[in-house]
Amino acid sequence: MKFDTLIVGGGLSGLTCGIALAKRGKRVAIVAGGQNTLHFYGGSMELLGNVNGKDVDNPIEAIAQLNENHPYSKIGADSVAELAKKAKALLADVGIQTIGDATHNHYRITPMGTTKPAWLTIDGMATSDKADQLPWNKVSLVYLEGFIDYPIDFAANGIRQMGVQVETPTISLDCLKRARRSATEMRPTNLAKIFASTSAVAQLAQAINNSCGDADAVLIPAVLGIDNDDVCNMLKAQVNKPLFFLATLPPAVTGVRINAALRHYFQMLGGRYILGDTACKVVTNGDTVTEIRTTKLLDMPLQADNYVIATGSFMSRGLVADFEHVYEPLIGLDTNAPDDHEKWSQYGMMGDQPYMSYGVMTDGNFHPLKDGKTLTNAFAIGQILGGHNPVVMGDGTGVSMITALAVANQIK
Amino acid sequence: MATTQLTSISDHNFEQCLKCSICTVYCPVAAVNPAYPGPKQAGPDGERYRLKDPKFFDEALKLCLNCKRCEVACPSDVRIGDLIQQARMKHKSYRPKMRDMMLASTDLVGTMATMVAPITNFTLGLKPVKAVMHGVMAIDKHRTFPAYSQQKFEAWFNKNARDYQNTFAKHVSYFHGCYVNYNFPQLGKDFVTVMNAVGYGVHLLEKEKCCGVAMIANGMYNQARKQGEVNMASMRKSIDQQRPVLTTSSTCTFTMRDEYPELLGINNDGVRDNLSLATRFLFQLVDEGKIKLAFRPEFKMRIAYHTACHMQRMGWAIYSTELLRMIPGLELIELDQNCCGISGTYGFKKENYETSQAIGETLFADIEAAKPDYVSTDCETCKWQIEMSTSVKVLNPISILAQALDIDATRRLNSSEWHRMDA
Ligand code: SF4
Ligand code: SF4
Ligand code: SF4
Numbered sequence: 001m002k003f004d005t006l007i008v009g010g011g012l013s014g015l016t017c018g019i020a021l022a023k024r025g026k027r028v029a030i031v032a033g034g035q036n037t038l039h040f041y042g043g044s045m046e047l048l049g050n051v052n053g054k055d056v057d058n059p060i061e062a063i064a065q066l067n068e069n070h071p072y073s074k075i076g077a078d079s080v081a082e083l084a085k086k087a088k089a090l091l092a093d094v095g096i097q098t099i100g101d102a103t104h105n106h107y108r109i110t111p112m113g114t115t116k117p118a119w120l121t122i123d124g125m126a127t128s129d130k131a132d133q134l135p136w137n138k139v140s141l142v143y144l145e146g147f148i149d150y151p152i153d154f155a156a157n158g159i160r161q162m163g164v165q166v167e168t169p170t171i172s173l174d175c176l177k178r179a180r181r182s183a184t185e186m187r188p189t190n191l192a193k194i195f196a197s198t199s200a201v202a203q204l205a206q207a208i209n210n211s212c213g214d215a216d217a218v219l220i221p222a223v224l225g226i227d228n229d230d231v232c233n234m235l236k237a238q239v240n241k242p243l244f245f246l247a248t249l250p251p252a253v254t255g256v257r258i259n260a261a262l263r264h265y266f267q268m269l270g271g272r273y274i275l276g277d278t279a280c281k282v283v284t285n286g287d288t289v290t291e292i293r294t295t296k297l298l299d300m301p302l303q304a305d306n307y308v309i310a311t312g313s314f315m316s317r318g319l320v321a322d323f324e325h326v327y328e329p330l331i332g333l334d335t336n337a338p339d340d341h342e343k344w345s346q347y348g349m350m351g352d353q354p355y356m357s358y359g360v361m362t363d364g365n366f367h368p369l370k371d372g373k374t375l376t377n378a379f380a381i382g383q384i385l386g387g388h389n390p391v392v393m394g395d396g397t398g399v400s401m402i403t404a405l406a407v408a409n410q411i412k
Numbered sequence: 413m414a415t416t417q418l419t420s421i422s423d424h425n426f427e428q429c430l431k432c433s434i435c436t437v438y439c440p441v442a443a444v445n446p447a448y449p450g451p452k453q454a455g456p457d458g459e460r461y462r463l464k465d466p467k468f469f470d471e472a473l474k475l476c477l478n479c480k481r482c483e484v485a486c487p488s489d490v491r492i493g494d495l496i497q498q499a500r501m502k503h504k505s506y507r508p509k510m511r512d513m514m515l516a517s518t519d520l521v522g523t524m525a526t527m528v529a530p531i532t533n534f535t536l537g538l539k540p541v542k543a544v545m546h547g548v549m550a551i552d553k554h555r556t557f558p559a560y561s562q563q564k565f566e567a568w569f570n571k572n573a574r575d576y577q578n579t580f581a582k583h584v585s586y587f588h589g590c591y592v593n594y595n596f597p598q599l600g601k602d603f604v605t606v607m608n609a610v611g612y613g614v615h616l617l618e619k620e621k622c623c624g625v626a627m628i629a630n631g632m633y634n635q636a637r638k639q640g641e642v643n644m645a646s647m648r649k650s651i652d653q654q655r656p657v658l659t660t661s662s663t664c665t666f667t668m669r670d671e672y673p674e675l676l677g678i679n680n681d682g683v684r685d686n687l688s689l690a691t692r693f694l695f696q697l698v699d700e701g702k703i704k705l706a707f708r709p710e711f712k713m714r715i716a717y718h719t720a721c722h723m724q725r726m727g728w729a730i731y732s733t734e735l736l737r738m739i740p741g742l743e744l745i746e747l748d749q750n751c752c753g754i755s756g757t758y759g760f761k762k763e764n765y766e767t768s769q770a771i772g773e774t775l776f777a778d779i780e781a782a783k784p785d786y787v788s789t790d791c792e793t794c795k796w797q798i799e800m801s802t803s804v805k806v807l808n809p810i811s812i813l814a815q816a817l818d819i820d821a822t823r824r825l826n827s828s829e830w831h832r833m834d835a
Contacts, residue, residue: 001699033487034486035487039437040432178446179446180446181447182446182449184457187433190443193443250432267746274727274730276485277727294727295727296726299696300731
């Protein structure tokens with residue numbers, strides 16, 4: 001089977017690259033071995049949140065402080081600014097409206113009630129312009145009875161520490177009674193399926209109106225709008241105070257919605273999305289990739305003019321660590337991880353862990369290196385790239401989208 | 413010193429579970445039926461308890477459709493559906509009811525029904541009869557049963573097609589399945605037309621039994637295993653004669669290729685690689701330049717393709733969709749991945765009817781919105797469900813191909829091909 005471009009990995013970077021190419025009329029296929037880490041996104045994208053231990057206000061300006069191995073340094077600040085605009089427009093095209101831009105971070109609110117710098121946030125989510133201040137005096141933080149995936153006390157305390165009064169009314173609805181029968185399944189996405197019905201939304205709105213006395217705003221976990229934001233808007237219209245959504249623990253409804261919207265759009269453009277199949281072998285000849293084999297298509301090689309590797313980091317098995325090496329399992333690309341595994345980690349799980357910035361090495365155009373030589377018709381994009389650190393620098397989603405678009409631009 | 417275990421040693425990759433919960437997002441049953449604990453809980457989480465003490469087995473596991481959508485979604489390759497089916501097999505305490513046996517024994521019921529097709533079709537559609545079935549047999553009264561055909565496919569084949577199959581240069585065997593044999597022989601006829609046009613003779617297997625998918629779903633594992641062994645023996649003979657075995661049903665194919673060894677412990681070595689879906693076989697031949705297709709220039713059709721659950725699990729939808737895309741006058745819309753809700757005999761049971769229809773709702777709405785001439789899918793139970801629940805008729809890709817092909821021109825293209833290769 002032949003395509004113009006073959007993308008391995010169906011997450012945020014693979015889909016972004018696929019859409020950009022399919023839009024230009026290219027024949028593109030994506031091989032996706034299972035669902036992806038988009039399912040963990042609580043509704044915000046981050047371009048660059050922290051450099052040298054300080055929150056970043058203007059990500060584009062802060063790129064100058066990054067070392068030369070960071071993917072943004074390879075692209076250059078001006079081009080990143082350009083591509084960031086395109087990324088926002090692409091999300092709008094697929095039906096995801098966002099606030100924010102690349103020259104000024106805002107703050108998103110985490111499920112634990114803390115704030116983190118963000119680049120784009122889905123319209124309707126709670127955000128703030130300041131790290132330690134929220135735009136309300138008193139909020140009503142709604143708790144849905146039985147909802148296990150929301151650490152309500154953490155969230156409430158976090159918000160209180162920013163000087164806001166918080167009340168946490170518990171709402172129990174008839175439509176949720178059924179769901180409570182299966183406690184382990186009261187997850188954000190299951191609730192979203194219940195709130196897909198207009199009558200459930202009306203019940204919710206009424207219960208909120210009855211229980212949120214004199215608060216200036218209502219905050220509610222983001223458990224609405226798995227297909228689109230129609231029900232979110234419906235709820236906002238029916239609640240008689242300003243209402244904002246708060247990120248939940250995974251699987252996050254917002255992430256599932258972004259994933260479905262990107263994929264739907266990609267397929268509408270004629271892209272082939274091969275789900276549940278895993279690339280298991282890449283055949284190379286000198287400095288080029290000649291074909292990819294998958295576990296399900298068996299004797300049918302997939303061939304293309306260009307190959308894009310977007311298989312993610314450790315979590316998605318784009319990178320693997322055993323007791324001796326960190327390696328890229330598909331092609332055996334060169335990584336920037338030292339062989340001494342004592343150096344991979346350091347004390348403090350949530351701290352600056354060296355392994356978080358491990359990944360494959362590429363040249364300035366994201367052609368990956370194998371045995372020190374570049375593969376000329378292959379590219380690596382997204383979380384598999386070395387030189388950045390999503391946890392400490394807050395650059396994960398940004399690197400995924402920006403490198404995807406940078407590579408799509410290079411493919412003729 | 414204890415040695416370090418480097419690789420997975422558990423069945424169905426169960427200890428690879430990262431507890432990410434992604435599988436629960438895609439389980440069609442958990443979404444609509446709170447009595448079902450969901451794939452993560454029923455699969456890897458529950459298995460940890462069951463291994464300690466079988467008392468932890470939960471009868472609610474029988475609500476699993478075995479659609480495998482959870483497995484397709486799992487980023488860590490945990491075979492959740494297999495875990496659940498195997499737990500049912502190991503721990504189940506209930507015995508299949510008469511109704512479940514009737515629904516599962518597609519061969520037996522099919523044979524009985526074809527003999528009296530006009531009566532069966534008439535009585536199955538009759539209100540009082542449906543009420544009796546609903547009450548006595550617990551088959552849901554809203555169900556329209558697929559009509560039984562008056563002439564079985566096998567009978568048609570033996571009378572009208574068998575004799576000239578040996579005139580071809582290459583050969584395949586056809587596992588037609590119960591559906592083609594009893595309910596919709598036209599698909600079998602279309603298959604013969606297409607294969608003959610591209611230069612292949614079609615043969616029946618020496619013995620064909622239902623693949624047993626419905627028996628597996630209804631807990632009749634021993635019967636399923638017996639039938640499976642018969643199928644494997646017949647297929648081995650066919651393969652020894654250089655005749656690969658083709659089907660037109662994704663579920664039959666999946667069951668015999670993957671469920672046989674994974675769940676029933678049937679050895680299908682040597683068969684598995686030579687047992688394929690017709691669309692895959694044809695696509696590959698075209699792709700390798702071994703056959704050529706000529707299409708009728710006036711053919712026009714707008715198709716919405718639905719990826720059946722087991723087709724999705726096999727990862728083969730791309731063969732069917734790429735084959736359909738070769739047809740110049742065909743416009744293809746790929747429907748978003750949603751289960752139709754019927755899953756074999758599941759949706760036929762009274763206790764599952766509501767769940768089944770609720771699961772299918774999104775798909776039905778997408779189909780109506782796409783306004784296609786036909787829906788296309790590789791699974792026959794999906795066909796029943798979609799035709800019952802939407803205004804659109806469903807065609808197997810092979811039937812579409814049979815309509816779109818210029819049969820004479822295709823035959824000429826491929827017979828000259830053979831001459832050239834012989835020379
Ligand atoms: S998707 Fe896979 S890894 Fe995640 S919870 Fe389910 S079984 Fe475990
Ligand atoms: S096989 Fe289907 S019904 Fe069963 S748990 Fe998995 S997704 Fe749910
Ligand atoms: S899967 Fe195939 S062989 Fe099995 S019952 Fe259905 S039609 Fe018959």
